[in-house]
Amino acid sequence: MAERLRVLAALLSARWRRFSSRQSLELYQQRRLRVVLERARRVFPYYRDGAGFELSDFPVLDKAAWLDRFGGLNDRGLSLDDCLAAARDAEARRTFDATLSGVGIGLSSGTSGQQGVFLTSAQERDRWAGVMLAKALPNLREAARVALVLRSGGALYEAVQSERISFRYVDLAQSPDAIAEQLVGFGPTVLAAPPQVLDDLAARSVRPRPRLIYSIADVLDDEVAARVGSAFGLPVGQIYQASEGFLGITCAHGTLHLNEDLVHVEREVLDAASGRFTPVITDLYRSTQAIIRYRLGDVVLPGPDGCACGSVLATVARIEGRADDVLRFRDATGTEQPLFADFVRGAVLGAPAVSDFRLVQRPDLGLRLAVRPARAQASGHLALQRLLQANGLDVPEISGMPWPVESPLDKRRRVRREA
Numbered sequence: 001m002a003e004r005l006r007v008l009a010a011l012l013s014a015r016w017r018r019f020s021s022r023q024s025l026e027l028y029q030q031r032r033l034r035v036v037l038e039r040a041r042r043v044f045p046y047y048r049d050g051a052g053f054e055l056s057d058f059p060v061l062d063k064a065a066w067l068d069r070f071g072g073l074n075d076r077g078l079s080l081d082d083c084l085a086a087a088r089d090a091e092a093r094r095t096f097d098a099t100l101s102g103v104g105i106g107l108s109s110g111t112s113g114q115q116g117v118f119l120t121s122a123q124e125r126d127r128w129a130g131v132m133l134a135k136a137l138p139n140l141r142e143a144a145r146v147a148l149v150l151r152s153g154g155a156l157y158e159a160v161q162s163e164r165i166s167f168r169y170v171d172l173a174q175s176p177d178a179i180a181e182q183l184v185g186f187g188p189t190v191l192a193a194p195p196q197v198l199d200d201l202a203a204r205s206v207r208p209r210p211r212l213i214y215s216i217a218d219v220l221d222d223e224v225a226a227r228v229g230s231a232f233g234l235p236v237g238q239i240y241q242a243s244e245g246f247l248g249i250t251c252a253h254g255t256l257h258l259n260e261d262l263v264h265v266e267r268e269v270l271d272a273a274s275g276r277f278t279p280v281i282t283d284l285y286r287s288t289q290a291i292i293r294y295r296l297g298d299v300v301l302p303g304p305d306g307c308a309c310g311s312v313l314a315t316v317a318r319i320e321g322r323a324d325d326v327l328r329f330r331d332a333t334g335t336e337q338p339l340f341a342d343f344v345r346g347a348v349l350g351a352p353a354v355s356d357f358r359l360v361q362r363p364d365l366g367l368r369l370a371v372r373p374a375r376a377q378a379s380g381h382l383a384l385q386r387l388l389q390a391n392g393l394d395v396p397e398i399s400g401m402p403w404p405v406e407s408p409l410d411k412r413r414r415v416r417r418e419a
């Protein structure tokens with residue numbers, strides 16, 4: 001009962017916390033930041049010896065640095081090794097019920113380097129669920145059946161169950177047939193799933209009939225969005241959610257907004273012309289683990305200011321994948337220049353006969369390309385060459401490669417740069 005009240009409270013406060021201006025949002029963020037940063041100096045051993053309570057007094061940490069300091073960045077004194085052991089054990093059993101010192105332990109996907117370990121208390125999970133529902137459901141008075149297809153769910157996603165709202169977690173590790181069958185059986189009104197699952201459902205004759213669809217946990221390509229949208233007869237929204245936090249969601253007007261009411265976002269600008277940036281986030285509510293100036297690995301393309309929905313939360317045109325996967329090429333002067341994966345995706349998927357591709361850049365800047373169907377290989381190759389030439393970049397050696405073996409558990413990475 002207490003749980004349900006907490007969920008409801010989070011739900012309502014998120015719904016009603018409307019900001020009339022950027023200024024009022026920023027004031028609110030500053031108030032929350034003060035609470036979070038003062039507590040961080042008291043509670044987390046890693047921050048104890050530091051000075052100052054301004055955000056800039058805290059170091060920016062990427063995932064590897066943050067994991068290195070794991071024991072000093074949680075309020076239970078848990079070590080990374082103990083948490084990893086407990087989480088892997090639970091994951092092997094696919095029960096996802098690992099707990100130590102009263103907190104749930106979750107693993108993030110390890111697509112780039114180390115697997116992250118995330119700790120959440122029961123209150124944090126309830127809050128997450130409440131806020132997610134408040135933001136994802138257009139009308140809380142209507143009954144809703146929410147299905148969430150994700151890599152590992154467990155404790156984080158099972159907090160909500162009431163007469164009006166039921167929540168079903170579907171394990172992405174199952175076969176596409178099993179996932180489709182469970183979804184059809186459950187009959188969700190709201191479906192949130194990775195784009196590859198939505199794409200698979202779109203191709204089936206028997207599929208669930210939700211009223212709202214969100215793509216979650218992976219880059220949503222325009223092509224996939226269009227295919228899924230036309231199969232379901234609905235626009236496809238996005239939930240920008242990572243183990244590090246609930247970072248954004250599409251509004252009723254189809255615009256992806258950052259959840260700046262939950263997470264403070266600093267921008268490390270990668271490209272001044274487009275404003276593409278890597279988010280450095282500070283969670284305004286998490287308490288078990290410090291998420292303070294945590295650098296996400298994503299490339300985010302900002303959207304225009306303002307939205308017809310009236311929200312002052314910053315807009316995002318597109319999440320483009322990982323910062324590690326920005327390709328590098330030499331220009332006419334021999335200087336290395338970045339080429340964002342989004343351009344590569346657009347060019348190669350737009351080439352005649354290409355339905356899908358994988359591209360890997362080697363450390364020597366050479367490229368390896370696999371195209372589906374295989375007969376479109378030359379077409380993909382040519383599109384890539386033209387893209388580089390149009391951008392004034394040297395075309396390196398481009399060779400073919402076999403289609404890589406991929407697990408359904410991995411995020412799909414069409415464009416990848418080898419370290």
Ligand SMILES: [Zn+2]
Pocket residue numbers: 251252253254255257307308309310311
């Ligand atoms: Zn909006």
